[in-house]
Amino acid sequence: MTKAFWEEPMAxxxxxxxxxxxxxxxxxxxxxxxxxRENLGLTGTHVGCDTSQCGACVVHVDGRAVKSxxxxxxxxxGAEVTTIEGIALNGELxxxxxxxxxxxxxxxxxxxxxxxxxxxxxxxxxxEGLDEATxxxxxxxxxxxxxxxxxxxxxxxxASEKMGKGAVKAA
Amino acid sequence: MGVEGIGSRVLRKEDKRFLTGKGRYxxxxxxxxxxxxxxxxxxxxxxxxxxxxxxxxxxxxxxIGVLTGKELKADGIGNLxxxxxxxxxxxxxMKMGAWSPLATDTVRYVGDAVAIVVADTKGEARxxxxxxxxxxxxxxxxxxxVEALKPGAPQVHPEAPGNLIFDWDxxxxxxxxxxxxxxxxxxxxxxxxxxxxxxxxxxxxxLGQYDAAEDHYTCWTTSQNPHxxxxxxxxxxxxxxxxxxxxxxxDVGGGFGSKIFIYPEEIVCLWASKKTGVPVKWVADRTExxxxxAHGRDHATHAQIAFDKDHKILGLKVETIANLGAYMSLFxxxxxxxxxxxxxxxxYDIPAIHANVKTVYTNTAPVDAYRGAGRPEAxxxxxxxMETAARELKISPAELRRRNFIRxxxxxxxxxxxxxxxxxxxxxxxxxxxxxxxxxxxRRTEAAGRGKLRGIGMSCYIEACGxxxxxxxxxxxxxxxxxxxxxxxxxxxxxxxxxxxxxxHGQGHETTFAQLAAERFGVPLDSxxxxxxxxxxxxxGMGTYGSRSGAVGMSAVVKAxxxxxxxxxxxxxxxxxxxEADIEIKDGNVRVAGxxxxxxxxxxxxxxxxxxxxxxxxxxxxxxxxxxxPSNFTFPAGCYICEVEIDPETGTTxxxxxxxxxxxxxxxxxxxxxxxxxxxxxxxxxxALLEGTHxxxxxxxxxxxxxxxxxxxxxxxxxxxxxxxxTPCPSNPLGIKGCGEAGAIGSPPAVMNAITDAIRxxxxxxxxxxxxxxxxxxxxx
Numbered sequence: 001m002t003k004a005f006w007e008e009p010m011a012x013x014x015x016x017x018x019x020x021x022x023x024x025x026x027x028x029x030x031x032x033x034x035x036x037r038e039n040l041g042l043t044g045t046h047v048g049c050d051t052s053q054c055g056a057c058v059v060h061v062d063g064r065a066v067k068s069x070x071x072x073x074x075x076x077x078g079a080e081v082t083t084i085e086g087i088a089l090n091g092e093l094x095x096x097x098x099x100x101x102x103x104x105x106x107x108x109x110x111x112x113x114x115x116x117x118x119x120x121x122x123x124x125x126x127x128e129g130l131d132e133a134t135x136x137x138x139x140x141x142x143x144x145x146x147x148x149x150x151x152x153x154x155x156x157x158x159a160s161e162k163m164g165k166g167a168v169k170a171a
Numbered sequence: 172m173g174v175e176g177i178g179s180r181v182l183r184k185e186d187k188r189f190l191t192g193k194g195r196y197x198x199x200x201x202x203x204x205x206x207x208x209x210x211x212x213x214x215x216x217x218x219x220x221x222x223x224x225x226x227x228x229x230x231x232x233x234x235i236g237v238l239t240g241k242e243l244k245a246d247g248i249g250n251l252x253x254x255x256x257x258x259x260x261x262x263x264x265m266k267m268g269a270w271s272p273l274a275t276d277t278v279r280y281v282g283d284a285v286a287i288v289v290a291d292t293k294g295e296a297r298x299x300x301x302x303x304x305x306x307x308x309x310x311x312x313x314x315x316x317v318e319a320l321k322p323g324a325p326q327v328h329p330e331a332p333g334n335l336i337f338d339w340d341x342x343x344x345x346x347x348x349x350x351x352x353x354x355x356x357x358x359x360x361x362x363x364x365x366x367x368x369x370x371x372x373x374x375x376x377x378l379g380q381y382d383a384a385e386d387h388y389t390c391w392t393t394s395q396n397p398h399x400x401x402x403x404x405x406x407x408x409x410x411x412x413x414x415x416x417x418x419x420x421x422d423v424g425g426g427f428g429s430k431i432f433i434y435p436e437e438i439v440c441l442w443a444s445k446k447t448g449v450p451v452k453w454v455a456d457r458t459e460x461x462x463x464x465a466h467g468r469d470h471a472t473h474a475q476i477a478f479d480k481d482h483k484i485l486g487l488k489v490e491t492i493a494n495l496g497a498y499m500s501l502f503x504x505x506x507x508x509x510x511x512x513x514x515x516x517x518x519y520d521i522p523a524i525h526a527n528v529k530t531v532y533t534n535t536a537p538v539d540a541y542r543g544a545g546r547p548e549a550x551x552x553x554x555x556x557m558e559t560a561a562r563e564l565k566i567s568p569a570e571l572r573r574r575n576f577i578r579x580x581x582x583x584x585x586x587x588x589x590x591x592x593x594x595x596x597x598x599x600x601x602x603x604x605x606x607x608x609x610x611x612x613x614r615r616t617e618a619a620g621r622g623k624l625r626g627i628g629m630s631c632y633i634e635a636c637g638x639x640x641x642x643x644x645x646x647x648x649x650x651x652x653x654x655x656x657x658x659x660x661x662x663x664x665x666x667x668x669x670x671x672x673x674x675x676h677g678q679g680h681e682t683t684f685a686q687l688a689a690e691r692f693g694v695p696l697d698s699x700x701x702x703x704x705x706x707x708x709x710x711x712g713m714g715t716y717g718s719r720s721g722a723v724g725m726s727a728v729v730k731a732x733x734x735x736x737x738x739x740x741x742x743x744x745x746x747x748x749x750x751e752a753d754i755e756i757k758d759g760n761v762r763v764a765g766x767x768x769x770x771x772x773x774x775x776x777x778x779x780x781x782x783x784x785x786x787x788x789x790x791x792x793x794x795x796x797x798x799x800x801p802s803n804f805t806f807p808a809g810c811y812i813c814e815v816e817i818d819p820e821t822g823t824t825x826x827x828x829x830x831x832x833x834x835x836x837x838x839x840x841x842x843x844x845x846x847x848x849x850x851x852x853x854x855x856x857x858x859a860l861l862e863g864t865h866x867x868x869x870x871x872x873x874x875x876x877x878x879x880x881x882x883x884x885x886x887x888x889x890x891x892x893x894x895x896x897x898t899p900c901p902s903n904p905l906g907i908k909g910c911g912e913a914g915a916i917g918s919p920p921a922v923m924n925a926i927t928d929a930i931r932x933x934x935x936x937x938x939x940x941x942x943x944x945x946x947x948x949x950x951x952x
Contacts, residue, residue, distance in 0.1 A: 027294060043199035044192015046424075048372045049457035053877030056372060084192035097190040101182055104842045107850065108677030109189025110196065110372040110424030132890065139885035143877065145372050145425050146677045147846060148853030148914075149885040 018086030216870020268328025373424020396714020467541020510545030628924025665773030672712010822945025851914020
């Protein structure tokens with residue numbers, strides 16, 4: 001017997017996503033990543049695993065990197081969310097996006113949005129600058145199967161330097 | 172070479188969409204009325220299905236349909252097949268068991284699909300899948316190929332008695348036995364190649380849409396070869412005739428082989444779309460990928476190599492048991508045979524080789540090609556046994572290899588392959604120099620002073636790419652030809668579209684293929700577009716795998732460009748009133764060489780379409796198609812050196828340097844090639860150190876998520892020191908050998924040679940986890 005729509009528990013979700021106020025309804029169990037992808041059509045945020053390991057779904061919630069598969073859409077209600085679609089301004093790539101391109105830090109592109117969102121947050125949290133070991137350690141929550149991370153690490157170091165933080169040389 | 176032409180480090184044209192979240196993967200596709208599917212899968216590794224009840228599931232909220240194998244069979248959908256026929260040494264054909272896209276009476280591995288549930292949302296489909304009642308009668312289970320061959324082992328398929336699919340051999344058994352009889356030294360090695368799960372970051376997905384008005388199907392799917400998918404689904408699975416089936420592989424998030432094959436899910440989604448009257452989308456969750464994507468490797472090998480008193484190799488004997496899992500996947504039979512044993516000569520002049528391969532059914536996921544496919548297994552056997560022999564013979568591993576290198580080309584090996592070009596000393600020298608091989612003992616001593624075990628290992632691999640000459644593979648049992656096609660369309664304003672049957676899922680074809688036309692016609696990259704991945708747009712193609720897109724796919728583009736250039740020159744000669752032989756195309760102009768008579772490229776293109784003034788009898792237009800069928804395989808080769816430092820207290824291995832010197836022939840874009848090597852190395856190092864696939868005795872996959880299967884993370888890997896040498900490939904017009912798989916082929920033996928050197932214990936299997944390394948250190952004490 002199919003339930004009538006009013007019998008389904010639907011939650012109201014109100015967010016600011018990439019600077020725009022959005023609202024919608026979702027089942028209680030809806031994850032933030034699915035709300036972004038399915039309700040808002042922001043398909044740049046990807047789902048690569050079921051266990052919050054791969055990091056393809058990383059977005060920023062109130063300025064901090066969050067795996068959007070670890071959060072219910074209703075939990076994010078009231079927050080400001082930035083996705084990969086929201087970091088290039090006026091058609092200009094974010095310096096981290098530019099660095100990934102210049103260093104060939106992406107191949108198939110599937111992990112890329114999460115990698116970039118994690119990297120932006122990493123650079124923000126390390127105003128003293130970054131070295132290779134720190135970048136590798138900080139990328140623990142993001143899996144890439146294509147690049148072997150070599151060029152991703154180069155891209156993050158370069159972006160950190162160009163964003164005016166000045167990379168600390170590896171010991 | 173222009174700034175955007177062949178050999179240029181051009182940044183990728185495709186990057187912007189991936190960087191900004193505008194990539195379009197199968198899961199991003201939405202079509203009107205689309206519904207969501209969840210597969211009901213066997214929780215048992217081997218069982219009889221004694222009953223299926225869908226009644227309760229059909230009453231669940233949002234459910235549109237619940238379909239089973241019985242209905243699928245009734246609609247005439249065919250069984251999945253393996254497309255490469257191998258004959259046993261006694262001449263009998265391989266024994267292929269039936270594989271229905273939805274199991275009807277028996278399930279043979281955990282994850283075997285039994286039913287599909289279609290509902291309004293994925294959540295509802297998942298809930299309803301739980302309500303499908305399937306009664307199973309459990310049967311005995313076998314997961315190890317070696318165990319499956321033993322008398323009395325559980326029988327997986329009635330068609331393959333004793334679980335033996337084929338018992339195949341290659342080479343000269345008697346000549347090899349004679350060589351061993353003359354040997355001054357024989358080295359023996361028992362060696363396993365661990366089962367791997369490919370783990371492209373984008374899980375497999377399919378969206379099937381049936382249009383009843385047109386009686387036409389469209390399938391969006393995560394495929395490395397959409398045309399092959401259409402061909403197989405039409406010709407063998409009776410989904411729909413080719414003209415009524417469009418297959419689109421949009422952006423695909425990595426493949427590594429696992430997205431070559433046609434799986435049950437895309438077939439069932441298409442069929443279910445017709446049955447339910449709605450477009451049906453299925454997206455694998457990660458555990459589903461672990462359970463059901465074709466796995467790689469899983470060989471158990473006994474190998475022996477014979478040397479004369481001067482340390483020259485006399486012969487090689489190899490016996491391999493290969494686990495093909497519960498069903499024969501599309502190319503499964505070719506991987507442990509013609510992609511494996513034909514490479515056992517490596518870089519060495521080996522007068523006699525004999526290899527025997529037995530392939531076996533077990534109650535595990537199907538096993539098929541994974542990055543390297545057979546060639547990593549061959550390299551691992553040969554390069555581990557060479558290093559082992561060097562230790563036994565107390566000769567430098569580099570010297571033993573050098574003493575046996577092939578130096579005259581072409582070289583016919585005893586196992587089919589005819590190497591056409593190479594310089595193995597060059598890659599060995601380059602990597603030894605870059606790694607400061609000579610200075611290693613000093614570093615070992617220094618590390619010992621800090622209580623660390625330091626080791627160094629090398630691997631000199633060769634592989635066969637550019638797959639493959641159609642007649643040759645046809646004679647060896649392939650069900651298809653392995654040519655590639657291309658169409659080069661010059662538009663009326665001079666912009667260019669290149670349609671290719673190759674498929675890019677990370678390799679950067681939209682850039683490198685465009686570089687070919689930029690070089691040839693002097694047109695800016697921005698004016699060149701690459702069209703691929705859609706059977707409605709691109710003529711027939713064979714897709715991307717086996718490092719074939721450069722050597723085969725690009726060669727087809729070159730052939731089509733040759734025809735375009737010839738026609739453009741004819742038109743220009745006519746317009747400029749010059750001899751065709753004097754026309755050259757340079758810097759975007761078509762001109763009479765040595766004069767100032769010239770036409771801009773676009774004007775020649777325009778003239779071909781206005782057709783107001785063409786040479787007499789010439790057809791209008793400037794668009795040509797070509798098919799390129801290679802005349803030989805290509806043979807990338809190289810030398811990798813790995814240096815490790817091990818903490819004897821914890822068994823933890825740290826790679827302190829990794830050097831890779833590769834000969835890929837001509838390189839179109841060094842940046843892309845480097846990226847391919849980096850990724851291959853990560854997968855090979857992952858195999859050697861981290862990645863283990865474990866089934867328990869009841870056939871449950873214990874490593875079915877990223878919580879349990881160790882994917883290489885950034886911290887697990889070093890920065891790589893890579894370089895290339897170049898001997899152009901003589902068999903294709905660009906001199907390309909291919910670079911996609913080398914890293915994964917050459918690196919596992921280098922890592923294992925380094926670790927076993929450090930711990931002075933050669934008995935260590937992959938993955939060399941800290942626990943295993945620690946135990947091996949204790950055993951060696």
